Amino acid sequence: MSRFKGKSKKAMPGISTASLPDIVFMLLFFFMVATVSKEEDPIVELTIPNAEECTKIEDKSLEAIVNVGTPIAELQAQYGSEPRIQLNDAIKDLTGIPQFIEEKRQEIKSQSPDPDLGNRLSKKMIVSLKVDQKSKVGVLDDIKQELRKMNALKVSYVVNNIGENY
Amino acid sequence: MARRSSPEISAGSMADIAFLLLIFFLVTTTMEKEAVIMRILPEINNESTEEVQRRNVIDILVNDENKILFKGELVLMSELKEKLMEVILNESDRKDWPQNIELDFEKLQGLVDKAKGELEKADQYTLEAKESNLKKAQLRLETYEIFGADFKKSAHVVSIQSTRGADYKTYIELSDQVLLAYKAMKEKLAKKRLNKNWSELTSREKEMLSLVYPTNVSEAATVKGASN
Numbered sequence: 001m002s003r004f005k006g007k008s009k010k011a012m013p014g015i016s017t018a019s020l021p022d023i024v025f026m027l028l029f030f031f032m033v034a035t036v037s038k039e040e041d042p043i044v045e046l047t048i049p050n051a052e053e054c055t056k057i058e059d060k061s062l063e064a065i066v067n068v069g070t071p072i073a074e075l076q077a078q079y080g081s082e083p084r085i086q087l088n089d090a091i092k093d094l095t096g097i098p099q100f101i102e103e104k105r106q107e108i109k110s111q112s113p114d115p116d117l118g119n120r121l122s123k124k125m126i127v128s129l130k131v132d133q134k135s136k137v138g139v140l141d142d143i144k145q146e147l148r149k150m151n152a153l154k155v156s157y158v159v160n161n162i163g164e165n166y
Numbered sequence: 167m168a169r170r171s172s173p174e175i176s177a178g179s180m181a182d183i184a185f186l187l188l189i190f191f192l193v194t195t196t197m198e199k200e201a202v203i204m205r206i207l208p209e210i211n212n213e214s215t216e217e218v219q220r221r222n223v224i225d226i227l228v229n230d231e232n233k234i235l236f237k238g239e240l241v242l243m244s245e246l247k248e249k250l251m252e253v254i255l256n257e258s259d260r261k262d263w264p265q266n267i268e269l270d271f272e273k274l275q276g277l278v279d280k281a282k283g284e285l286e287k288a289d290q291y292t293l294e295a296k297e298s299n300l301k302k303a304q305l306r307l308e309t310y311e312i313f314g315a316d317f318k319k320s321a322h323v324v325s326i327q328s329t330r331g332a333d334y335k336t337y338i339e340l341s342d343q344v345l346l347a348y349k350a351m352k353e354k355l356a357k358k359r360l361n362k363n364w365s366e367l368t369s370r371e372k373e374m375l376s377l378v379y380p381t382n383v384s385e386a387a388t389v390k391g392a393s394n
Contacts, residue, residue: 021184024185024188028187028191031191049335050338050339051201051341051342053342054202057200128200128202133333136330137333137337148208154207155205155206156202156204157203157205159203
């Protein structure tokens with residue numbers, strides 16, 4: 001018993017914080033690798049429709065995002081209150097789509113040092129359509145027609161997953 | 167100039183800097199992936215090349231008032247799934263509903279043998295493609311062994327069309343119902359042949375079920391040919 005007593009009299013040594021930066025850096029690197037930065041803020045109103053049976057896009061770098069909806073309140077004076085197309089961070093007409101697709105293809109190609117692989121990757125591009133649920137199908141039809149002209153045939157409709165699993 | 171040993175830099179604030187960066191990345195991170203409905207658009211210039219028999223096309227149309235026409239008759243969104251399943255499966259073998267083509271073991275075995283032969287001849291550029299071909303053929307054969315007569319090739323195409331004035335919300339709801347119909351068919355078959363619920367299936371079994379009921383949805387299937 002006396003042995004224990006003797007020990008408890010000693011002062012508690014402070015826990016060394018020297019390895020704290022290491023731990024934090026480890027976490028930091030994890031998040032840096034796992035991060036996909038948020039895309040630019042939408043400048044159109046976007047309420048995404050619900051769906052139960054959906055899939056997910058595995059590789060976000062192959063995704064080209066097109067937003068469709070009524071412009072936000074501050075921009076309505078300039079662009080009106082009809083649903084419009086947002087490409088990158090500006091409101092564009094249908095005529096802006098070919099250039100947007102072409103730019104995105106180049107961007108995907110430049111990700112890979114091997115031009116052959118880059119070409120193949122750019123063919124896998126998916127155009128993600130984020131469309132406000134109050135929009136009419138007509139707007140979407142026009143966009144799809146433009147995409148078909150550009151031979152960008154893989155599209156996806158972004159939805160709100162309300163199903164239990166993927 | 168007296169030489170002084172340079173004082174050590176305190177590493178105490180290192181943690182603070184790292185924390186700051188960490189918090190920045192935490193905030194900008196979007197970990198969860200977006201849910202999407204995938205669709206392949208038809209090519210613009212082959213409108214006349216792909217001919218689908220009239221009986222094999224399942225038309226679904228949404229009009230300006232968001233009413234749904236399923237094979238020309240007005241249906242409710244809630245009825246759509248069941249009706250679509252009935253028509254795709256076509257168990258009563260109706261002549262005006264999509265055709266089911268029976269498969270046989272010899273034919274599937276033949277395809278595997280053919281894929282094997284091609285793989286042996288493949289050079290380094292085509293190797294990958296030939297390998298995946300063989301895998302597909304083998305999977306198909308295995309599927310046939312498990313699902314037997316339930317594994318038929320359905321010639322159907324679900325054609326989702328919409329007028330310009332229809333709501334996007336309805337259009338997506340409709341697309342969703344179509345996909346749910348496929349899932350329900352797979353679930354039914356899994357229950358029947360494997361006696362398993364969806365969540366108990368392995369990914370390979372799911373792959374096989376997708377072979378039995380491949381999703382065949384078209385944005386605009388062109389209807390040609392009068393044969394009924």
